[in-house]
Amino acid sequence: MPLDRSDVFLRFDNVKKSYDQKTLVVKDFSLDVAEGEFLTLLGPSGSGKSTVLMMLAGFESVTSGDISISGKSITRTAPYKRNIGMVFQNYALFPHMTIAENLAYPLQVRKMTRSDIQDRVGEYLNLVELHGFRGRYPGQLSGGQRQRVALARALIFEPSLILMDEPLGALDKKLREQMQYEITRLHEKLGFTVVYVTHDQTEALSMSTRIAVFNDGVVQQCAPPAELYEKPSNAFVADFIGENNFVNGHVDTIADGMAKITLPEGGTITAVAAHGLAANTRCRISVRPEKLYMQDDRGAHDNQVSVRHVTHYYVGDFIRYYFKLQGGGDINIKFLNDSAAPDLKEGDIASLVWFAKDCIAFPA
């Protein structure tokens, strides 16, 4: 989703980074972010997400390319002049200062008057619901409370851009969900722009306005969460976001964006043709487990394959069935755990059906 030029707030323009002058950790990173967006960089660990953030904050130099904010290049701006708030995974609260002193620090640096500082600190302590903790030291707070202080400290000097590098990575599941809500609430209330880094796709899908999936130092796809999930633009994204079955096939023809594909066992199916798919080549077809049905539950369908049941696992709210395709390859489906859930034995033959729009053929 390319942005209108006038909307661009933050722009990465062919940014590259190498730590050792030999290998590129970030290769040709280009991305536009609009004002007020919650943009998430999502990628496996080691993919270079932190490096991008460090370059944006100014702690690491840009090897080549340019980063600009509101049309002005910041590539050569010192980090302390960028006016970008940052939340770190390990909170980075100053241990020798009280919570109030931590919050006051960026304001003191900006030479605000004492009474203004006091008012602002009180306001932000209220915002993160930590008013009673102003005189405590960071060591006396719990993980979740520390992260709220870190958040308030990054926001208190009202930067237009906030960076967060896996800020919830050190919290347990319940706290993480609370903090996700907290961050989203503050983002909606105050309207700052966020660049958020995580390797947790659930976090990314539930918080972001757009997600840039990052791998091998390249943006694989940048799209809103639903689009990323429904229309992955390549096999990496299809595999990385959510779960997917991958089946090999051969493309016969492509017409109107739909591909006719022959499976190894001889059957033919129809799938959405991904960008770059050509007729008469091999392809990988992806279809999500929750989009597959067993024959008798749905009348209308576009595709059908015959499969042999291998095993199934009871997960709780659903049951997961594993099948083998007749021409080789595995496929699994999710079935709601109700009385209609079929009782299959190993070796039973079943028929799986799905709609052509729910499966995508990627170039192999």
Next chain:
Amino acid sequence: MKHLPAYYTFWHILGHYGLRWFAFAVLLFLMLPILVIVPLSFNAEPYFSFTPGMVSFDLDAYSLRWYADVFSDERWMLAVKNSFIVGIAAAVIATILGTVAAVGLSNPAMPFKRLITAFLLSPMIVPLIIVAAGMFFFYTRFNLVGTYFGLIIAHASLGVPFVIITVTATLAGFDRSLYYAGLSMGARPLKVYWDIVIPLIRPGVISGALFAFVTSFDEVVLVLFLAGPEQRTIPRQMFSGLREQISPSILAVATMLILISMSMLVTLEMLRRRSERMRSGAY
């Protein structure tokens, strides 16, 4: 006393107590020469040995006359003054230089880190007599022999390695994202160092400063080579006192030095505990 394990045989028990007694004997061997000095410094007679009166705890056999001697002898008083002037000045210089060096060496972007560290720590390894001789020839060229300034910078150079070691040790536990956090909030690097880094590594800086002070305080080789009569420090005065005017005032000085060293050790230990507490409380 703890119960010994039930499976212990006679030989185990013998070994257990034998080791205890051996350790105690070693401790005694190390401490006795120092401890013996303390009562002897209160000797009422000009002897370096216990008088019959002292052994029978006759109060008249004890006196503070050697302490009075030290405090009324202007050579001793000059030596005390010199020791403190040189020690404090050298410690201040060494602390500033050593801290700056340690902070610089902790920067991940610093090139030739190992080489520079080895170079900076060399005064600790090179035999003192060689350093002293080298400095002597160097100083004669610049007329620094027999000056306070010359002695102070010589002692400072001996103290720098201690400061580098203690500060580097505290910096090793320093979380670099604190520095980045300070920058992101708009503080310039020097301000971040002053407000954030230095307060957090203060225990290391202070113990480095104490080490540097003590190094200068009991150093005698460089003083022999580089100091004139006006710069005589306490160890130098003891050195000549031993040869020229054998009097128990040396023992009185020694007793006071023991007291000073002990209070420094206690301070160091308290600092160490404090920094440990700070670290465990913070993360």
